[in-house]
Amino acid sequence: MTDKNNPNENEDLQVLLQRVTYLLRKYKLVEGFVNLQEKPDLELAESSVQKRNLEELKNLLDKLHPADIAHILETLPLDDRLIIWNLVKVEHDGEVLLEASDAVRETLITDMGNEELVAAAEQLDADEIADLAPDLPLDVINDLFQSLSIEERENLRAAMSYPEDAVGALMDFDVITIREDVKLEVVLRYLRRLNELPDHTDQLFVVDRDEHLQGVLLVSQLLVNDPDIKVAQVMTKEMVTLQPDDNAEQATHAFERYDLVSASVVDNTGRLQGRVTVNTVIDFIHEKAENDALNLAGLSEEEDLFAPVLKSVRNRWAWLAINLVTAFIASRVIGLFEDSIEKLVALAALMPIIAGIGGNSGNQTITMIVRALALRQINPDNARKLIIKEISVSAVNGLIWGTVIGLFTYTIYQSASLGLIMTLAMMLNLLLAALLGVLIPLTLRKLGRDPAIGSSVLITAVTDSGGFFIFLGLATIFLL
């Protein structure tokens, strides 16, 4: 955390980063580092100047929040990253691993021995270990299980059993439970016996003997009410409760809609299992938004800025391959009309315009629909209205832009009929884009797939091949 005298925490981080880089450079200069692959043996750093640099670096890192250390590690190239990573206090290792992005976490874990990993993970809660688990070697997970208490082991097993997109994967076990028949006074005394409250404790959970959730006591109610009142009198019975199998994304909507700080998780008999807190929700929202953006751009997953080249190639491979297939298809569509192009070569120069604008317009529609689907705004009642609206928008756009393009064509090629064909082709391709811009995401959704992934590639494929076919087909029929 930043000191209150340095209110802008981000400028702060930039300055820190510069200082770290500066010290690192001096350190490497003295040491005569050249082999970037080799891990520096910090024990051997003997010269006094260097010792001072290292000391200062260590002090700097010790004072930083784990999230800030993770940020610095993410910004550094691999060799520098590992030097810094070895300077981080062992007590911080687990937290930093948690905060680092998946790709960077992998590079850090690869650099650590099994014992180091167990030591780092042991400092974390069961739900946090579960987040790391997919990246840990199996040996480490086994060792970890041995070192945990029975309760923690149970929690870890529970946390690891849920798929990534279920509420169970977001859940933690830090719940404070109370009974409804005690006075607030008793609750206050109970809390005072604790050393600290779990982070994000904005409510205490009221349960019966069998751990069935009866209601929640908001901390703010605890604070404003007379200590002589009983819990039952001020507890809230109308609250959001989640189930471990609920869809995580839908749960985050509940946080957004009802401005929650935490929400209880119960099993299907109403027994309290844990809670979800807003910080986990923010991370989830962020990751989801990022993954959507990455997928849209054709990256399979998040990529370390300094990932080895071959790793990056692999990450980008799948979507380039798909793109190649759709490009081949479009190319073959054009191939069908080679005779026409040979007779009127202007067609070759004009056809990318039809395909390009169609793709842009189709992507506009797709984005609207995918967003509305995510917000659950589309149902059978209004789907037809939506198609009609999108087609109307496209008809107007087709008229406007088709006319512009027709005039452009006429000006350049001095052919009114070629201009008219352009106008007509543009209108038809925009209508195709609108129709499929609505139908593609709706169909993907019906097939149980995420409409955010792949919709854009599909619509572009359709408007490319479709655009070429419509334009060259019309030209062949009417001009040649």
Add this chain to the structure above:
Amino acid sequence: MTDKNNPNENEDLQVLLQRVTYLLRKYKLVEGFVNLQEKPDLELAESSVQKRNLEELKNLLDKLHPADIAHILETLPLDDRLIIWNLVKVEHDGEVLLEASDAVRETLITDMGNEELVAAAEQLDADEIADLAPDLPLDVINDLFQSLSIEERENLRAAMSYPEDAVGALMDFDVITIREDVKLEVVLRYLRRLNELPDHTDQLFVVDRDEHLQGVLLVSQLLVNDPDIKVAQVMTKEMVTLQPDDNAEQATHAFERYDLVSASVVDNTGRLQGRVTVNTVIDFIHEKAENDALNLAGLSEEEDLFAPVLKSVRNRWAWLAINLVTAFIASRVIGLFEDSIEKLVALAALMPIIAGIGGNSGNQTITMIVRALALRQINPDNARKLIIKEISVSAVNGLIWGTVIGLFTYTIYQSASLGLIMTLAMMLNLLLAALLGVLIPLTLRKLGRDPAIGSSVLITAVTDSGGFFIFLGLATIFLL
């Protein structure tokens, strides 16, 4: 909020929505509604069946959280939306307007009289009124000012003075302040005199006589510590503080990084101005992610699902026009080589492949860089390394995909030299895509513009025109 017996709040909402739609349909049937433009005069609805429907609808709506009402309104076509809107309790109007998306809010406000608007806004806090203000008629804002207390007027003026992307625009004024020299016991008694605490009160702000922030007392510290201890002994002095002029997006990173529920906002003398809470931050993150996605797809702003056609056309206009210009340029580049295409018509069928894959690859690079810029992971130290990495990735991809395409071309056209030209053109266009994929966002950033907006359009323009030029140019030199 949902009852605890209905844990999945979303299924709940879906069912509710169906019920609302059903009642609406029955209502309209009885009333013989045909003219969708005309606002229904609910006072005139006299028939008894209809009265019952209306009653049930009203009851349903009265029980709903304003966020849920807003959601239902967003899902309904304009005519149905306005019928429902007129049934919403006046006390809920302000909250619903706040929760609704900008586009839908506009349609609701248009439907309201000035007095209704003033009444709705009066129920909101100053910071909330400031959020609505840009959409309100000037008369309404003036009337509102008159109706507020001096302090609220001051707050409203302050809140409205900050640009949308500054911390000041996210700030609210619901702070509880205490002095450091009192005992926790006194603080507890003080809180008990309040009817309720502001939402998201996870900390109390410790200030001196001049309202200078000295530290914060976490509510959890207040609860676990002995009431006889003084505030000064348990307050935290190391906390995140923001300034009203700070960049809002950077502030949201602080919430994410340090798992905050609230953060203080101070002016440059350290005087407490207000606070930012996590619910506002979530809304901001969400809106930002959405706007980025919309801009990327070529929509200027969020669009009401059922916006009138001409309004939608306007929203999509700007990007289609830009796209048209870049398509014209690409078309003219092809026009330069019409002679070559006439001699070898296969060029026309092959050239979109080069342009398409280049665009895809360039967008992959851009997405990486824009994301890293947003996370502040790029600095002059590592920018050069990044360019080298991206160019290496492209070189490998160019080799792989260029070979695939070369073989494809050879198979179809039985010309080894044409295949080689394809391979070479593909490699060169991918290198161009990598270089500009790094340089375009870095340059936009240097010019002080948001690299997320427009980068994608620019890189596609470059890889289209560039791809056509490279491929047709090479073919003209070596084949013809």
